[in-house]
Amino acid sequence: MVVRTKGARCRNRAIFIRKFPKQKGDMAAASNPTSQEGAATSTSSQQQQPNLDAITDDDFEYVDEEFVSNYTPEEAVQPQPTEPMIPDLFKQPPLVKDDLITDTSKLQDQTVEHCLPFLAGQDGPLELNDYGLPRLNREKHIKFLKQSLGPLPGRFVGMDASRPWFLYWCLSGLTMMGEDVSSYRESVIATARTMQNESGGFGGGHGQLSHLATTYSVILAIALVGGEEAYNVIDRKGMWKWLCTLKQPDGGFQVCVGGEEDIRGAYIAAVVITLLDLPLDLTPESPAYDGGRSNLLTGMAEYVRSCQTFEGGISSQPNNEAHGAYAFCALACLALLDNPRRIIPRHTDTQTSRQLTALSSPLTSYLDIPRLVSWLSYRQYAPEGGFSGRTNKLVDGCYSHWVGGCFPLIEACLSPSGSGSEKENNKTATSGLAAAPESLYNREGLIRYILSCCQDQTKRGGLRDKPYKMSDAYHTNYVLSGLSSAQHQWDLDSDPLPLPEGETTPTMAALGADSIWNVFPFIDDNDQVYEDSDRVRPIHPAYAIPQKNVAGIRAYFQGRSGFA
């Protein structure tokens, strides 16, 4: 019997029983503590999907509310048995709203208007769970990503310089949805070869200059398919020489020779250096070469720091506007350079005291965390539930990753050091700030936005920016990445190692890359609004691919010293 039930926190419970063909749902949900409270009446509805389009309200019959044991009449306000359980927060425009109308507010109001029907589950004849949410439509999204791996029609010519991104987006998205992508190994190898340049690095395609963005996506694609043959495609020595030519005296990296210098460059360089275990020495050809004092990591953290803005967020280059995508690059970059607990937080409540501590103690942490956390938190909007990329801009599914993906790193740097029981007793974080609660942001809100607004429910499939936008491989991957981080909890299980003597910044080794991260499915104390079968796979908080793929490629390159 397939039964749908409202969650434990719902005051007026009602149970809907489906009249048509009964299928035995598997009992996997019973292992989920949140559904145990209602276990007497609820069963998983994961396996039911007969002819979704034909479901109407008439297919449910209402069961008397008294059927539910803990029903309390005092609390019952207005019994609305047909309504799925959606908190008001996601059903109404925000409480405080200005009268003044400007372009920004018009767009914002329009977005809310577009999202509300989706959030309320009124987007067509979809099957919704008791929380008013549709399932993650894996089959369609998988099909969409497989199609995006090509061949692509001629109108994609504008993406000709971004083809490596398609490799990463699609393979990563497929991996998160549980697909085995190792079957793509041969084609990734063949494709990557044509993109690699003799002078090191990967470009967008045959005859295109090497670029850090394309290099990043090719290397991650290689890590995702795995295997020595794939790893071997990478010309490590060429890569090292090329990276040296990109390194700038101020610590940052240009994205390609003659290209712009920005924080993406710093993050990607950190990824490439640590995944391939590259030597840190600079070649004399490097613009940052100073006779051997500086290396590839010198000044990187300072560069990241210079990108924090007065709002607390991070900009692409110093002095620009704070932007979600760059916040992730900044945090992930620092988390690869050193233990996040040491390198990220800087407590800046009183300016004078900090100035003094800056003089007396080595500067080992680089970001104004209270400001950054504030800025990141403000990226989440109600009622939409999703994140925006900047102050006064609109929500967009891709920031589920760029902003949402910052929280595991933030939580790690706020978490108390030590492990296990020691941690329980030691509630004081190293930064002098309170340890993060289990959720700094509203996970339910993000998951609601993703499942109800970001899924393209037409035949096309894929995930998107917001309703009425086209799905694409970019959004499909980053929305899923965001979903993954909302569904998991990360625990940094290593304490900062002592820095080498005389060092104030980690320039001798990228210590952060060795950090041990543990991951657990996030169990909501309240209700879990999605089915367990809709949980996607976890990805490494800094590398954005599964941990085992990170371990695989790192182990391979750590095994070979020098450029044999």
Added chain:
Amino acid sequence: MPPKSKAATKPKATEPAPATTNPTTTTTTNTSQTASSQEPSEPTTVLERSQQRYEKTRPFEAARRQHGLSKLSKEDQKGWICDQLLHLTNRLPAASRARLLSPKASKEIWWTINGTNSIVRGLKQQPKAHTTWGTDRNGHDVGSYSIERFDERIKKRAALTALQVSSRVFRENVEREKRGFVDARSGQEIIVTEREIDEEKVRRSKMTALKKELYGEITGKLASSVDWEDVVPTPHEEPEGALAAIAYPAEYAEAMSYLRAVMSKKEYSPRCLRLTEHIIGMNAAHYTVWLYRAANIFALGLSIPDEIEWLNEVALANLKNYQIWHHRHLLVEHYHPTIASDAEALAHFAKQERDFLIAILSEDTKNYHVWSYRSWLVGKLEMWEDSEELKSIETLIDEDVRNNSAWSHRFFLVFSNPKYATPGKGATERDDKVTQELVDREVQYAQTKVYLAPQNQSPWNYMRGVLVKGGRQLASVQEFVEEFVVKLGEGDDQEEVRSTHALDFLAEIYAEKGESEKADLCLRRLAEKWDRIRRGYWEWRRKCLTQGSSEKVVEESEKAEEVTVV
């Protein structure tokens, strides 16, 4: 071909006697009758005509097709077999033919054939759609063409061949001219005249048109252009099954193959510049092409203002593009030293740039790339004290007080001014170089904007940033902030919050003053009612409050210690 030889021996064995003339003549008439009775008056298509011709020359085969072998008379069967053998063995060399058929069998076949008046050189192949006449560029069978249309096509093919011959003569002449050859007849050096070049251009466009029409072959502009004569394009190389492969439009594929060729030779020339423009027109996100374009401009010493003018149009047509702005950045880097010493030229250039930025921002007020470029430009051209810059930002804020990009730029313009900025200071750090007048002015500005729409976060963030930069207590604006929060904690019907940002700010003010309980109330009300989406964050802030107060003591004593040390 053993089965064929078997077939050949069979009739020979069963019918050893040579056929008489009489029955064969009847067969001939028979078959021709069947054929003629079927013959339509006039063929309408080329294939039909071929079919008729085939049937005429192969009467036995035509009869077999129509009636089936078993329905034919003995004589006709024999005639058919001989006809088949003849056409099959005709293809073989004489020696193999001899091996296949005994002289006796051969003789018998020829005997029969002579008797039936068969056409010895009959058409071998049954005409077939697509294979006999080929397929045109639309995938249609040329055989389905009407006779007239087909003749047209034949004429065009002849014309193309003629053009190709003339073109080859021209190219040979070009080659001869290059090598300094002398004309054998006139004894003069070979010179390719302008007229000849023009003629060749006309010829090539005609050839391209014809090729496209006849075969659907797209010979792009470049391959048929005299300018690119000497370049051997490097075609796109990619293995079968490459991922995310794009079915490039022919024009793009061609242009890219020429780009690869000239880039590998590091050629910098006007034609390369034109090529980059051609490609950018098709794919403006092609970073390689942009960098190569810049290299061309610098190598050829071309006018930067001209390039910027061209770029303006491209930028307006590609609002979301990234590469355009880096290209502009490179151009200005290159151009700046040439005007740096000339204050007037510099001011003029700055104004020009600003005018364009204003124009493009009016299309897309929060364009990240444009704003990034703008802040870089301010630093490069030292526009800090340029009142126009500040004024144009104010205009944007007046148009939309929620334009956070404009607010960010203002903060940069005011506080990154070397006059007020200590190098190396973080954006969220106090800077002693900032004057109090400046802080007053900026706080004032932000406050007037808060009044317009109190729930707009931009001026709140701005004001907070200004206070921190100026080293001022947040509590210095307490009165202002309290205007937006009425009767907090005095019951749902009493409490009024006109701005959640004010409530957040107020929490910080109370925390700064050590009034933890009041701060906690602000945060609690945000979590409970006014800003529930951030409940996790507000709870964390509350935890920080309790932790902060216990640490404050330690911090204070440390501070005192350090002060004495300093």
